[in-house]
Amino acid sequence: MKRPYILKRFSFPFVSRQSLRRIAQGFVLLASLFYLAHNLQTLLQHGWTFTWRWSFLALAWTFTFAAIWLGAIGWWYMLRALLPVPQISLLQAADIHLKSNLAKYLPGYAWQLVGKAYLARAQAIPPKVLSFAMTLELGAILGSGAVLAAGTSFFFSFPLPTSLLVFIRAVGGIAFILLSTLPFLWSVVSHKWEIPNLSMQHYWLAVLAMATGWLCFGIGFWALAATLQPVALNMLPHFIFIVVGAFSVSLAVLFVPGGIGVRESVITFLLSPLLGASAAVMVATLSRILLITGECVAVASLLPWRSPKSA
Secondary structure (H helix, E strand, O other): OHHHHHHHHHOOOOOOHHHHHHHHHHHHHHHHHHHHHHHHHHHHHHOOOOOOOHHHHHHHHHHHHHHHHHHHHHHHHHHHHHOOOOOOOHHHHHHHHHHHHHHHHOOOOOHHHHHHHHHHHHOOOOHHHHHHHHHHHHHHHHHHHHHHHHHHOOOOOOOOOHHHHHHHHHHHHHHHHHHHHHHHHHHHHHOOOOOOOOOHHHHHHHHHHHHHHHHHHHHHHHHHHHHHOOOOHHHHHHHHHHHHHHHHHHHHOOOOHHHOOHHHHHHHHHHHHHHOHHHHHHHHHHHHHHHHHHHHHHHHOOHHHOOHHHO
16 A cells, blocks of 8 residues: 555656647747747848838738638538538628637637537537538648649749658649549448538539639738749749648647747748748748738628628
């Protein structure tokens, strides 16, 4: 009976999972901010040398706003792909998607999913349909992004290791196969298990909306860089690849709210060889501002058309 007491007396207490997450979150944020501050050093030392091209800034915001709404449209089509009858309108689906988007900036990585589930239940969406729709939505976002990243890798000149390029293209190829064959596999599985039927037409419309959203983000990102200095249009594949890579990495770091700092660091790292460190960190910072303002305006744009059911 004494042995457990001795072990308890001389053992170190384990750090809770929540504490570990907070430590990791703080470390990643500090590391990201330090990296961004280091790249801003040139700008702070030599002063402001950029000439604003406001028409490109307006273009960047417009395409970013369009990409945000395409995400909502993709979510609507994914719900319609699983619902037996079209019992939810585009505005109701957008209300769910756009509002839950803002929850990702709250501490903790589950708030966006919890918010989307709560708002969807208020629209009487069956829990089984909701869980499948959220899973398919995430798969379609990451899968279409991987396909675009692999495709653009044939048209840019980043000094990436050959092994990394092969890996990116392999992931893109696998993602293309999975996205293409999923409706057929789903039809086979749905006969064996009690899962909702999948409408192939609405599924492909959802994937198309999300892939187009990636393209809009890339075009907006290119226009944002062109706000500070001239950038050739044939550099667009570089910017699409950077956007997909930065968003994917920030999604992987689940414990950082909204990927703040992480996404900007990835953008700065990949963009510095093209624009220089100062311009890269400015573009990264402005991209976050455009995204947040676009998400807030998207939610506000729904207010005049909200129905009592969606309130």
